[in-house]
Amino acid sequence: MKFSAILCLPAACALLHSCDQPSAAAVPARLTAPAQAAPTAPIVDPMKSVLRLRTTMQNFNPGQPWEKNPPVSRRGLGAYLVGGMVITTADMVADSTFLELESPDGTRSAPARIVAVDYEANLALVAPAAPAPSAPDAAPSAPDAHPIFAGMTPLAIGEAPALGDTLDILQIEENGVPLITRGQLQSVDIVSTFLPDNFFLTFRVKASMQSVASSYTLPVVKGGRLVGVLTSYNSGEQISDVTSTDVLSHFVREAVDGNYSGFPSLGLSAVRTDDSNFRKWLKIPAGEGGLYVAKVRPQSAAMLAGVKEGDVLLAIDQHSLDRRGYYEDTRYGRIFWSHLVRGLRSTGDSVKLSLLRDGEPIEANAVLVRDEEGTGLIPKHSYDRPPNYLVKGGMVFQELTRGLLEAYGKEWTLRAPMNLLNALENPEDFEEGRRRLVILTGIIPTPATVGYEEVRNLIVNEVNGQKVKDVASLLSAFGTLAPGGDHHIKFDEAPYEIYLSSAAADAVDKELRQRGLAELSRTSAQ
């Protein structure tokens, strides 16, 4: 091994020493020496416990959902975990069409598959794609026995570090030389690193990072064990965001058993009570903190436990919440209350809520559930889900997703169509009789759509007398027309109803298929 590129720090020198020895087990001898011993000498050799990950991401064109945008390639690093799996971020594998693991020295590579992914927590587990069995009666090999892992040492997940602890961030340079950067766990915060509005405990690690090939998703270790995954680095402040050990170990524990149950949620949104006028009105006694329950999601754990809008949440499981929503964590000090549920609990757990209603204290018991991705009129995300659509005579219909509106650019909250922004904000106004919100996103000028060229971004209510509850029902509604008739389409906004000649539409559809629009619809269940 060559270490010429490593910075000459005590850490590096110890590594050099350990590599000369036949096995890692010999190293501890140096560490137990008193006083002069290097503090927390790293035992991890990136070359043995880190793999490169190559992904190609390709999402669908929001305006023309039958085709994909150009592919984007990315490279990152994943930590090799016990059980033949590699941990990385969800960001790396979202909408991936190609996944490959590569040994750090570049001599071995293998196609990979996703074992589990959580877009809320921004974590993913990948493993080598199952190899074809060499003989029909050969025993299935242990996952760790896959050739990609030859000579490598899996990492175990360690104990959560304390504030001030030193952590090592692992990188491997282009030429195959490992690079370890020492950093300090400076603070923690509850932030959202991928899907908006999903907040998780994140370490803020202070270290000056080098930009190196494959610098996405870096493993962070302490005492020879994995304690976090680096998701982003702010070079101005020299602070990295690292997914915390609590979140990491929860994810891996839940994902490995094959039946991933995600991170639980209470289903309520709450706001601070630090406005003294507000506190007086709520009759919160002096000395108490508390959060005001602004919204309780239907069918959520909080709703089923009897929590109501207007209640004041004083404590969760005896942890008092202050007026800004922070509680005292023994390890990390004051952190935001959501960690008590999302970080420290699993679905199915029960939590005790201490509330104030009209100034009177009450208690409630909530059984935590996962906020399922499938529910709700507008899905929380559309990763790995090809969009449903229908092209009929040149009219393009899709199901409304947040991604469609985000396609309007950075200022999408101002530039996207008002009626669709309104639907995103108030989905309950459209939920009745619908599974998804079908919209006409645009019109391809054809002989069938003469006069409709300016019609776009309208919510579809009915077609041929049938309520439209998703693209699949839209397709069948178009199919109910008697031959030779004209389709009747009803919208939520002007022009409210238009007609489409079925003969003209069928001719147009035939022509569109000949001109590169191979599939006129996609109606997979999502």
Add this chain to the structure above:
Amino acid sequence: MRLLLLGAILGTATLSAQTSLLAPAAPATPAPSALAPSDIYRSVVRIEVATQVPDYATPWNSGRFSGGIGTGFLIGKNRFLTNAHVVSNGRRILITVYGSPKKYPARVLFIAHDSDLALLEVEDFTDFAAFPMLEISPGVPQLESQVRVIGYPVGGERLSVTRGVVSRIDFQPYSHSRADSHLVVQIDAAINPGNSGGPVVQGSDVVGVAFQGLRSADNTGYMIPSPVVRRFLKDIEDGSYDLYTDLGITDFPLFNPAMRKAFSLPDDGLGVLITDVLPTSPADGLIQPNDVLLAVDGSSVDSSGQVTLDGENVNMHEIIERKFAGDIVKLRIQRAGQPSEVSIKLAPVPASRLYAIQYEKKPRYVVAGGLVFQPLDTNLYASTKLENIHVRRLFGDYVRKGIFLERKDIVVLTRVESDPLTSQMEGFAGLAVDKINGTQVRDLTHLHEILTAASPPEFFVVELFGAPRPLILPSAEIAAANERVQREGSIPNLSNLKD
């Protein structure tokens, strides 16, 4: 016209005729008339306006003192015509004449913000008495015919004359109010800042008032044509200017054959679909969505919403445009396949003025405990960043979804002045007020009544659209906060409820 010119020359001397026959053809010009071009120069005046423009972002302030130059022209005894935007928000108006340095104080008699026209008079008309008065021609000039623009544009201090032709006759937005569209005539004579309000003449007759240009194009200037000017002059005959009337319908073109078939329409390229009818508008109750509009006052409406008027293809609203409040318009419609005639008595829809920029108005506001409330309108939108989706939705739906029937004002909490009472309330700025203590707030005056009631409740619970929690204002502390905020912010009055 060319023939006329040739005829005149042949009648004099053959040499001249031959010369003229061989010479390159000059562009057609109208026959010389009684007034020589230079005679009317005196009647085109320079208007100097000092303005005070209100500040909607800080509504208790005096506003900005500014000014500008425009042009006007004499059309009657002590009657000068110009654009509304030349004299809007004007505090001092001075008129100067070609060839003289004297400045004559003037004032606005009538002003039409929805068609950008204004009529002025001077305090002392004596010096103008001998000036020729310009006639407004009856119709719209022909495409390609020549026109002259006379005025006081940038590029010099003295009178300027530019020449061009009529390029296009169209129905376009008038930028002064931002909410109105009327007939415009586009010309390629240079129209620059300062020309506004000046006459566009053909011969000695005025065919329009120069008023706006198109920055993104070359040689594209617009004038307000005679029909719009004449309508203004007729309207003010009764002593006041009334708004344009609005039928209150929204239409959709009927080009698609399948749609025409569904509405039992023949393949004749006529008819538009009515999709919306504004509540309380003249058409409300008489016209319904899904009616097909076939003719207006006997003129057939084609599928793009155009009619033929005076031999020109114009937007059907042109017919309504020429009418006044109280006039009748006859619509031929088809409802559920059956034809019928509907007579509608025209009137304006005052609620629509929300979308027009307001002039000569004092911003209304209420300051309560450091919270500043203002009614939502286009002026507020132009001065303050309002991005909240509920505010945007309420503004867009105000007329078409009938919100104005319940709330005359959409009251917005625009600012939270720094004060011990409001130090935790900043997050509420920019949101629209829904209710106070369970009562829906109808308008700014209503909000003021609630907040200044003689025996108020201990807390005002203010619910705002899109806020996760109510804003709590303890009534007993409002007076002290007002006193502090007035002093610190130099706010002379805590409210202005009249514009």
